[in-house]
Amino acid sequence: MKIFRSDLITGFKNKLFETELDKTDNENIVLDSNKLICELSSFTIKNGYRISGYILNNVIHECDRCLKHFCIYNKINTTFLLSNHEDNHQLENYEFLHWSLEDNCIDLNNTFLEILITNIPFKNLCSENCEGICLDCGNNLNDKVCSCDKN
Secondary structure (H helix, E strand, C coil): CEEEHHHHHHCEEEEEEEEECCCCCCCCCCEHHHEEEEEEEEEEECCEEEEEEEEEECEEEECCCCCCEEECCEEEEEEEEEECCCCCHHHCCCEEEECCCCCCEEECHHHHHHHHHHCCCCCCCCCCCCCCECCCCCCECCCCCCCCCCC
8 A cells, every 4th residue: 555745745535545455465464355445634734744544454364263254444543753854753553563764655565464463352252152063063053053962
């Protein structure tokens, strides 16, 4: 997902960005339809730009109990600064990305994938009431009740 300096100079508000990712881009994460989707706004600040908006959390998870694949589809709010300024101690409340004055665009794919990865829960459940799989026959207990002996 590339953002061009010319777009940042003119500014944008609630602009939808959508980029297709190959599965080889990051082996730790799989996105629904292999698309990274976000809505961003840009604002000019001293020595750079403030980017804010959300990333659609369309990560495909595997339920830890029943092994079914599911997606949460929540929005992850994000705000960060793009700046060529090396001294970022004044920017303590924001994530800071250095961006050289020579670059005409910046690719944010890896930054957004990192944000998605850090939002993956430790325990992935398709629902809080997930029954899991039968340890004897392997049936998904959310889909049907098995006749195995529960003793």
